[in-house]
Structure formats: C-alpha cells, structure tokens
Amino acid sequence: MASEQTVADALVARLRDWDITRVFGYAGDGINTLLGALQRSGAPEFIATRHEELAAFMACGHAKYTGHVGVCTATQGPGAIHLLAGLYDAKLDRRPVVAIVGQVVSTALGSGYLQEVDLHALFKDVCAQYVQTVFAPEQALMALDNAMRTALATSTPTCLIIPHDVQQAKMPEQLEHSHGVVPSAAVAARPQVRAPEEQLRAAADVLNAGERVALLVGRGGAGAVDEIAAVTDILGAGVTVSLLGKPVLDESAPWHTGVMGHLGTTASAHLMAECDTLLIVGCNDPWTEFYPAPGQARAVQIDVEARVVGAKYPVEAPVIGDAAHALSALLPMLTRNDAREWQRRVNDWVRHWDQLASDRRDVVGTGANPEAVVGALTELLPDNARVAVDVGSSTYWYARHLRLPRGVPAHVSSYLASMGCALPYGIAAKLDAPDRPVVALVGDGAMQMNGLLELITLADRWRQWPDPRFVVLVLHNRDLTEVSWEQREMEGNPRFPASQKVPEFPYAAYAELLGLGSARITESGQAAEAWERALSADRPFVIEAMVDAATPLLPPLMPDEKAEKVVDALSREDGDSPAEDRVGAQVSAERSGPS
Structure with a gap:
C-alpha cells in the first residue's frame, strides 16, 4: 500500500x-x-x-x-x-x-x-x-x-x-503492531448447521402420526426443492408457500396450493384450515391468521435460525438446521402414507382455485383487467428472466396469477412492504446480470413515488447491456388500490379520494420521451401482444395498462361479516360502484367449490 x-x-x-x-x-x-x-x-x-x-x-x-x-x-x-x-x-x-x-x-x-x-x-x-x-x-x-x-x-x-x-487522512503504509491497533482481514465464512438426530426423530414422530399433513415453505426452502417434493410424496401432503417462498417451488405441481395469506389462494386457505399436521420449512410468514388455528395442528418447524422457530405458530418439534440437509436426513425416518384421500382433496382445491383464477382473469370491466394483464405474462416470461415486484395491487396479482419458470427469481419488499422498490430492485438485478431480461410489475402509485425517477437511470444505462430487455408494467388506475380496499375491508370506510387518488400521468408517452419503447393498452385482450412486443424489443419497454380499480382486492374465503362490511363501504362511495356486485360474486364463487 x-x-x-x-x-x-x-x-x-x-x-x-x-x-x-x-x-x-x-x-x-x-x-x-x-x-x-x-x-x-x-x-x-x-x-x-x-x-x-x-x-x-x-x-x-x-x-x-x-x-x-x-x-x-x-x-x-x-x-x-x-x-x-x-x-x-x-x-x-x-x-x-x-x-x-x-x-x-x-x-x-x-x-x-x-x-x-x-x-x-x-x-x-x-x-x-x-x-x-x-x-x-x-x-x-x-x-x-x-x-x-x-x-x-x-x-x-x-x-x-x-x-x-x-x-x-493519510493511510499508514503498514499498521504498527502495538496496543490498541487491531489488525483485520477481508475474510468471512458461513457455517453449515446440521440438525441433531434427536430433533429429527421427534419431528418424524409428529409427521408420521399426521393424517392431513401440510407444508408451509418459505425462502429458507431454497436449495431443498427435491427434498420437499420427496417429503410431500411420502406423507401424501399438500404444500403452500409464503410470498417470499413463491419462487422456490414449481407451482404447476398438483399438490402446490399457491401462496398463503391475505394475498394468497383459496386452495392455500383450505389447506391451512383443514390440516392436522403442519411442517414449516424455512418460513417465518407474518400472516398468522391464515395459519391453522392454535391447537388444530401439531407442528414441526425446520429453520437454520433458531430465533424464528415457534415465533409465529406453536411448534411441538423444533428442528434447527439447514433445510436440505434436515429434510434429507428426515426422509428415511418417515413412514409412507398410502391413504391419498387428503392429497386428492388438496388436488380438488387446487383445480377449483385454478378455475376461479381463470374466471377472474376473464371478467370484463372498465379498461383492462389487471389480473388478466399480469396472468398473460405466465406463458411469455423467459426462463432466464429476473422479476421485481412493487408493493400494492401488483403484489396480489403476482402472487395469484403469475407462475414463474423454475429458477426465475422474483423479489418484493416483504416485511417492510415499502412502495417504490421494484425499479431499484430491477436495476440492481440488471446490473448484476446484464445478459438476462428483467420484468418489473409496478402500480401507478409506486411509479410516481420512485419509478419515474429510476426510468431516467434506465434510459441512461441500457445501451451498455448485451441484452437490453427491461420491461416495466405500470398498472394505471389512478388509485392507491391496495389501501382503498384495505380501508373498505379493515375499517369499513368508503374510499377517501383526497388520500387515494393518484394524479394522471402519461407513462407510455414519458417512456417514449426518454427514448424507451412503450405500449398503452386499454383492454385485456391487448395484453399478450404488448408483452410479446416488450420482450422482443431492442431497448427497455414500458407497458402502460389502463386497468380497472374496481377489481376486488380481497383475502381468500373472506367471512360473511367482513364481506358485508366491504359492500357497505362500497355502497357509500360516490356513484354506482360495479365492485359491489363483483365482491358478492367473488365470495359466492369461492364457496361453491369443494370443501
């Protein structure tokens, strides 16, 4: 030096x-x-x-x-x-x-x-x-x-x-070896945490005694995909995931019920409500009201961090260790459950949810259906893409309607749930791997909070990338949609326009002004073509989707009293709201399926 x-x-x-x-x-x-x-x-x-x-x-x-x-x-x-x-x-x-x-x-x-x-x-x-x-x-x-x-x-x-x-200040050429001067090195290493056998055997006893086993998998399950599938097969189980766990597993598996929680699926809500045994793998999901009721299910939790075990649900058998190693060591201790009635019920819930989701994507309202716009990406998303998701209604539609190719990472501000994260996340992903396409899903509120600023960065840097594809979907409905629906559901209040209105802004035209590609769609049927254009463009591309703010943003299997509160709040808003009928139809359709 x-x-x-x-x-x-x-x-x-x-x-x-x-x-x-x-x-x-x-x-x-x-x-x-x-x-x-x-x-x-x-x-x-x-x-x-x-x-x-x-x-x-x-x-x-x-x-x-x-x-x-x-x-x-x-x-x-x-x-x-x-x-x-x-x-x-x-x-x-x-x-x-x-x-x-x-x-x-x-x-x-x-x-x-x-x-x-x-x-x-x-x-x-x-x-x-x-x-x-x-x-x-x-x-x-x-x-x-x-x-x-x-x-x-x-x-x-x-x-x-x-x-x-x-x-x-000048840096000494060599640090003096003396009292109070502490030498250091630029090195770090991670330990491998292996669960002790007694913990694994206690976990196996609980799981083998279960008749209706459910797995809840979080991002800590990454690297244990094959082991999770093997445990699921042996136990005849169903599997749900946290929002952060969504990219971990292939959601097309018949035993995969989708995301759990407020923005999750009806299949996952049924799985959690009716299981008698719960295996939590690498997950500390905060939506505790969507876990099994306390006392309903015996629980095993596997996590490398001891501090989270038992933190969200009463756990009988804690297993502290790396998920892949722990599940691999657990497999020989499990007894195969040949009675597949529980798994057949899980498959029925999954099929019913798939039909519900399809029906919701087909709903015609004012402008494009945001569920259809996001769902249209499923068949077109490149298998080497990286996905960034902002906080708001885009998170719901991502959780429910976008199936990721295996190995495609997707990230959202989860526990902080901070708006404005998708564009900076996506740019960081692109800078790390400029040869991979990026897709960012953003609402108009988040776009005005941070996204417009980072479109400038995007416009400044894209020519340096060997693969210039960076697609930004803006769900444009002039509303802070998630908060509007939260006000109706949680507070019983009608939408408050002074706080919820998002000012009009020409997102597609602004993208063109910056030298980026763009498309503006007003109908659901235009979504697939817009995605195809964006994903084959020679520069970053903004899809401005004029979407319907009346699309219900509600939890799965919502109780009658909560649905009535939402409808009452909608009835007190100015003008006739088509959302009133859609809420009733959605609740009714959710309950028409297998129990």
Whole structure:
C-alpha cells in the first residue's frame, strides 16, 4: 500500500478485496473524498441513483438477487437520512447490506455544524448489529471488515460512518503492531448447521402420526426443492408457500396450493384450515391468521435460525438446521402414507382455485383487467428472466396469477412492504446480470413515488447491456388500490379520494420521451401482444395498462361479516360502484367449490 494513499483509497481497495463490484449512491460533499477514490480506482463501479433512498433499495436488491453484500453510500445529514427506508427493507427481509456514510469533519462534531446529525442515533436501530464511526486511519480497515462480516453473519444492514477529515487522512503504509491497533482481514465464512438426530426423530414422530399433513415453505426452502417434493410424496401432503417462498417451488405441481395469506389462494386457505399436521420449512410468514388455528395442528418447524422457530405458530418439534440437509436426513425416518384421500382433496382445491383464477382473469370491466394483464405474462416470461415486484395491487396479482419458470427469481419488499422498490430492485438485478431480461410489475402509485425517477437511470444505462430487455408494467388506475380496499375491508370506510387518488400521468408517452419503447393498452385482450412486443424489443419497454380499480382486492374465503362490511363501504362511495356486485360474486364463487 502506497504511503500517499488516503483512508478513502484504502477503503476502496478493501471493498475490492471483499469482491464488491458496485457501490450504489448519490454524491455529496461529505463523501467527495470517497468518490474521488472510487474514480481513481475504477472499481468498484459507482452507480449513481436519483435519490439516496433508491441507492439503499438497489443495495438491498443486489443482496436479494445475488446473495452477496450490497453496498450503498451517502453524504451526511439529509443524504444519510434518505437511506433509512432501503436499509429497513434489508433489515426486515434479512439481507446483508453495508452503508458507508459521510459525516462532518470530526473537529466540528457537537457544534451544531451544517448538516450535522447524530448518525449513531439515526442508524442504531436499523443497523443495530454494527454501526461504527471511524476516527483514525488505523481503525478504518478493521471497521470495514467488521461491518462486512457482521452483515454476512447476521443477514442485516450495518453502517460505517466516516467524517470527511478522516477520509482525507493519510493511510499508514503498514499498521504498527502495538496496543490498541487491531489488525483485520477481508475474510468471512458461513457455517453449515446440521440438525441433531434427536430433533429429527421427534419431528418424524409428529409427521408420521399426521393424517392431513401440510407444508408451509418459505425462502429458507431454497436449495431443498427435491427434498420437499420427496417429503410431500411420502406423507401424501399438500404444500403452500409464503410470498417470499413463491419462487422456490414449481407451482404447476398438483399438490402446490399457491401462496398463503391475505394475498394468497383459496386452495392455500383450505389447506391451512383443514390440516392436522403442519411442517414449516424455512418460513417465518407474518400472516398468522391464515395459519391453522392454535391447537388444530401439531407442528414441526425446520429453520437454520433458531430465533424464528415457534415465533409465529406453536411448534411441538423444533428442528434447527439447514433445510436440505434436515429434510434429507428426515426422509428415511418417515413412514409412507398410502391413504391419498387428503392429497386428492388438496388436488380438488387446487383445480377449483385454478378455475376461479381463470374466471377472474376473464371478467370484463372498465379498461383492462389487471389480473388478466399480469396472468398473460405466465406463458411469455423467459426462463432466464429476473422479476421485481412493487408493493400494492401488483403484489396480489403476482402472487395469484403469475407462475414463474423454475429458477426465475422474483423479489418484493416483504416485511417492510415499502412502495417504490421494484425499479431499484430491477436495476440492481440488471446490473448484476446484464445478459438476462428483467420484468418489473409496478402500480401507478409506486411509479410516481420512485419509478419515474429510476426510468431516467434506465434510459441512461441500457445501451451498455448485451441484452437490453427491461420491461416495466405500470398498472394505471389512478388509485392507491391496495389501501382503498384495505380501508373498505379493515375499517369499513368508503374510499377517501383526497388520500387515494393518484394524479394522471402519461407513462407510455414519458417512456417514449426518454427514448424507451412503450405500449398503452386499454383492454385485456391487448395484453399478450404488448408483452410479446416488450420482450422482443431492442431497448427497455414500458407497458402502460389502463386497468380497472374496481377489481376486488380481497383475502381468500373472506367471512360473511367482513364481506358485508366491504359492500357497505362500497355502497357509500360516490356513484354506482360495479365492485359491489363483483365482491358478492367473488365470495359466492369461492364457496361453491369443494370443501
């Protein structure tokens, strides 16, 4: 290391040692020295976003699609504050992200200086596992190494705060071997957690005693696909997945009931309501009201993280270990259940849901049917695509109507459920694999919150990609649809236009203005052709779908009293709402199938 290197230069070199390929951020005087070091080094690549929040979302998206640490940077004060939403997304969805944040010069700390914010207090919750200020050159590399290791070990965000003058300080050519100087290395490793045999045997006893076994699989089931299928076959079980677990399994399997929860399927609701035994694999889904009722089912839970076992449902047999290894070791202990009546019932629920979903996609209303628009992608989605899903009605239609080819990853802000995540996620995915197409599903509310900003980034960068395909579907209905339906369902209130109206905006025309491809559709029948055009385009493409806000956004098997509350709320809205009749028809159709 050259003696003329600054601390910033040394940190950038250390990021390369950690195999960091890009840093997402927004410029500011508090990190100008760091930016200069990135410019001199040429690597990692600096990715400029339109807002610091989007930099943090991109870092989180990078971590989600790659499994590696995402790195973001911002200046002090407002820049640091803007990182919080994306960092909380990483915290709640358990993804490794490191934020490198500038700070005012150390001699000014405590003076009420321009843009001075107590950054330790700001980040102490979101980066609870590790937040540290670097005050001396000798501390810098050790602190960065610990931030990286901690992010990897805990799957959470961490934060390094570096005052401007410390970034500029000269880095010693060699650290002195003395008291108080702590050497470090850019290395980390993950353990393999193997469940002990006594836990597996206790789990086998519970599962073998079950007659109506259900599996609930989350993203922790990734890598255990074959083992899950084998356990399902031996036990004659049915399988549902959390929203995060949707990409794990092939949803075309007859025992796969789809996503569980408020935005899930009727088949999954039946499975959870009628099973007598539950095997939870790598899942900590928060929709507890959609689990079996407490006392209804004996439960086994397999997870590599002991802290989540029993956290959402009373578990009789905890199994702490890697899912694939635990299920593989469990298989020889299971007794084959040759009575297949339960699995036949599961298959009937799945067929009924498939018919319900098809019928819903065929409903004709005002404009295009959003369920049909998203459903039309199923037959056209390339098998090497990456999918980014925003929060809102697009999440519901993704969960219910888009079947992913096996191996296609899809990500959404799950536990934080933050709008505006899809475009930064998608860009992070594309930057990591520019030879793979990306599809982002976005509502018009989320598009106006963050998406329009990152269309600018998309327009600026796409010519660098060997495969330029990046398709953005905008569900344009001038309404914050999910919240409108939540107000009706949870509060019994009619839609409040002053809070719910999304201003009109010409998304397709704006895409053309930026030099991107576009299509504007007003009928469901136009969706397939629009998807075909978008997925064969020679540049990123925006599909503006004028969709019907009256499409019901309701949980499966909704109780009568809740349905009545929704209809009452709709009846008090201005004008005749076609949604009233559609709610009644939907509830009736859900109950017409096999019990």
